[in-house]
Amino acid sequence: xxxxxxxxxxxxxxxxxxISPDGKxxxxxxxxxxxxxxxxxxxxxxxxxLLEIFLAVAEGRLADIDIEWSDEAAVCVVLAxxxxxxxxxxxxxxxxxxxxxxxxxxxxGTARDEEGRWITNGGRVLGIxxxxxxxxxxxxxxxxxxDKIHFAGKQNRSDIAMKALI
Numbered sequence: 001x002x003x004x005x006x007x008x009x010x011x012x013x014x015x016x017x018x019i020s021p022d023g024k025x026x027x028x029x030x031x032x033x034x035x036x037x038x039x040x041x042x043x044x045x046x047x048x049x050l051l052e053i054f055l056a057v058a059e060g061r062l063a064d065i066d067i068e069w070s071d072e073a074a075v076c077v078v079l080a081x082x083x084x085x086x087x088x089x090x091x092x093x094x095x096x097x098x099x100x101x102x103x104x105x106x107x108x109g110t111a112r113d114e115e116g117r118w119i120t121n122g123g124r125v126l127g128i129x130x131x132x133x134x135x136x137x138x139x140x141x142x143x144x145x146x147d148k149i150h151f152a153g154k155q156n157r158s159d160i161a162m163k164a165l166i
Contacts (some may be wrong), residue, residue, distance in 0.1 A: 013031075013040075030162070072138070106126065139161040
């Protein structure tokens with residue numbers, strides 16, 4: 001439709017979707033950017049060089065390259081501050097990052113204090129990605145890593161990826 005209107009687009013188009021109670025997908029938003037935490041489970045599975053993909057898009061030759069993906073599953077659990085999405089405290093010390101094991105830890109709402117320690121600095125503090133041969137393994141890995149990270153008021157959903165296991 002954009003090309004038909006003379007407005008071609010090259011780049012990332014992110015569609016935020018929800019499944020309604022009647023089982024039909026509903027569009028929440030479109031963004032021309034990588035979204036998080038969604039991208040945090042997609043990019044670790046990418047085997048191809050992301051820069052090469054960007055260059056191919058910019059040069060109009062994306063159809064000419066092969067993009068390879070890992071068959072591995074990935075699940076992201078967001079660790080949030082107490083009170084999020086409303087008001088939340090900042091400056092709460094974070095411990096256990098080094099003990100997170102094989103989980104990928106993405107900093108979102110963090111900062112360093114005067115002594116170089118990690119502290120909370122936002123509502124969505126960390127995204128913890130677990131990987132595995134299937135969704136169940138990836139989910140278990142994500143929660144195992146998330147359980148090793150601590151800060152006062154830490155909260156996270158406990159149902160991430162559950163629907164994929166039913």
